[in-house]
Amino acid sequence: YERIAVLIEAAKAQKVQVLCFPELSITGYNCEDMFSSVHTARMALSSLERIIALTDGITVMVGLPVYHRGSMYNCAAVIQNKKILGINPKKILTREGVHYEPRWFRPWPFHRVDPIHLLGQNVPFGDVCYQLGNLQLGIVICEEAWSSEGTASDSSLSGCELVVNLSASHFALGKSKTRETLVADASRAFQAYYLYTNLLGLESGRIIYDGELLLGEFGKIAARSKRFQLNEGCLLVRDIDLDLARVSKLKNRSVLDTSSLAIDERRVAGEALKKAQDSDPEIEVRWRGVSEDTNTLPFVEFLQAEKVGLYDYLRKSKSNGFMISLSGGCDSSVVAVLCAHMIAEALKELGPKGLAKAFQWPLPANPEDPRSWINQRVTTIYQST
The missing domain is CATH 3.60.110.10 (Carbon-nitrogen hydrolase)
Known part of the structure; x- marks a missing residue:
């Protein structure tokens, strides 16, 4: 509602x-x-x-x-x-x-x-x-x-x-x-x-x-x-x-x-x-122009969809971040990249205060730097296969 x-x-x-x-x-x-x-x-x-x-x-x-x-x-x-x-x-x-x-x-x-x-x-x-x-x-x-x-x-x-x-x-x-x-x-x-x-x-x-x-x-x-x-x-x-x-x-x-x-x-x-x-006599007629969809390449679509999925999952579950088991292989490495990318994109789109509010997180030492957020919220544990 x-x-x-x-x-x-x-x-x-x-x-x-x-x-x-x-x-x-x-x-x-x-x-x-x-x-x-x-x-x-x-x-x-x-x-x-x-x-x-x-x-x-x-x-x-x-x-x-x-x-x-x-x-x-x-x-x-x-x-x-x-x-x-x-x-x-x-x-x-x-x-x-x-x-x-x-x-x-x-x-x-x-x-x-x-x-x-x-x-x-x-x-x-x-x-x-x-x-x-x-x-x-x-x-x-x-x-x-x-x-x-x-x-x-x-x-x-x-x-x-x-x-x-x-x-x-x-x-x-x-x-x-x-x-x-x-x-x-x-x-x-x-x-x-x-x-x-x-x-x-x-x-x-x-x-x-x-x-x-x-x-x-x-x-x-x-x-x-x-x-x-x-x-x-x-x-x-x-x-x-x-x-x-x-x-x-x-x-x-x-x-x-x-x-x-x-x-x-x-x-x-x-x-x-x-x-x-x-x-509203002063209103400008809103019917001109079509914005371009820049997310049409498959790998860009995948990256953007994962951004939305990870963001919403973290927000709704009220988790404090991600913990990733790294084996050194491709799959777990991609997961780490996707989590880091989501946080960086969320910071760019929402700003430091918006990101902190969405997840109920405190601001890191350098709130404008995505690396500060990623270091604080993405934890990796090496587990060899």
């Missing part, structure tokens, strides 16, 4: 109108069998209630498990001005590699909507999209975008100017390029803005998330965040032009014709959003 609250306040300070968090952002993705506990869903709802209180003047999407009619669902909650507009349960679950979602969750059928009572509100629960004034907003949850049976042909999304994707996509070498292709292709298919969000950090001691944020615009990547950050969260802020999306839909005849489809019963009305210049 605390990290979500900090990011909501930071977004409001930048006059953000729509803010999207990743999949299962309230609980984390890797609760595993704890998702089978009603207590987990109950605690997630308790956090959601606190988050709702922060949403005056902003529309927020967060991920959480929701218990409904005897089953647990992996959901996105859409909140606006202290009110839940709707709950979107995931329709296609992941069951490959490190993912076992069908063990804990049930998939929701396409085009179905049920009523549900949550936190004192009657809320639509199901395959819904949102009409926020003149903006139509669609929701996608991770695997729904990757699957061949997913939302590329979903009629309710093809009318949207903005589609948001709440994801928990684990790190793998080269996967970022695949994600970029996915986001660009989806934005082309819908002729819309397509926002992709991902988790950041290490979960359950074994799965790393790179925190990548992407904005697709009619077939290209319009904005991206820096991956592998050591902050507890980051924002990617961009302004969008709804008229550009509408003109693109008019020009592109391959976009699904939704005029004859009965989807009104699956459209939830919310309040209209403000234009960027209306909310």
Whole structure:
């Protein structure tokens, strides 16, 4: 809750109108069998209630498990001005590699909507999209975008100017390029803005998330965040032009014709959003330029992913440092290098006070020198093979 609250306040300070968090952002993705506990869903709802209180003047999407009619669902909650507009349960679950979602969750059928009572509100629960004034907003949850049976042909999304994707996509070498292709292709298919969000950090001691944020615009990547950050969260802020999306839909005849489809019963009305210049006449339009991803080489990706994994493991375990058994071989030597590299990079990114605060460590004699931190926090013991 605390990290979500900090990011909501930071977004409001930048006059953000729509803010999207990743999949299962309230609980984390890797609760595993704890998702089978009603207590987990109950605690997630308790956090959601606190988050709702922060949403005056902003529309927020967060991920959480929701218990409904005897089953647990992996959901996105859409909140606006202290009110839940709707709950979107995931329709296609992941069951490959490190993912076992069908063990804990049930998939929701396409085009179905049920009523549900949550936190004192009657809320639509199901395959819904949102009409926020003149903006139509669609929701996608991770695997729904990757699957061949997913939302590329979903009629309710093809009318949207903005589609948001709440994801928990684990790190793998080269996967970022695949994600970029996915986001660009989806934005082309819908002729819309397509926002992709991902988790950041290490979960359950074994799965790393790179925190990548992407904005697709009619077939290209319009904005991206820096991956592998050591902050507890980051924002990617961009302004969008709804008229550009509408003109693109008019020009592109391959976009699904939704005029004859009965989807009104699956459209939830919310309040209209403000234009960027209306909310702050002095604000500079934030839509120019795309930052370059400098972490595309495999060995650089590996180094950066290990940096995030080691940093988050050390922080969450509240350990005082690393102890490494050195045999003189390649494996243990690489481990020592990775630990030292993480500390040096964390010092560069967070500064001495930020690093000390993250790990609750005292400052060394020379806090600006990474060698002082490494000597203090990396211990090696020689054990010959």
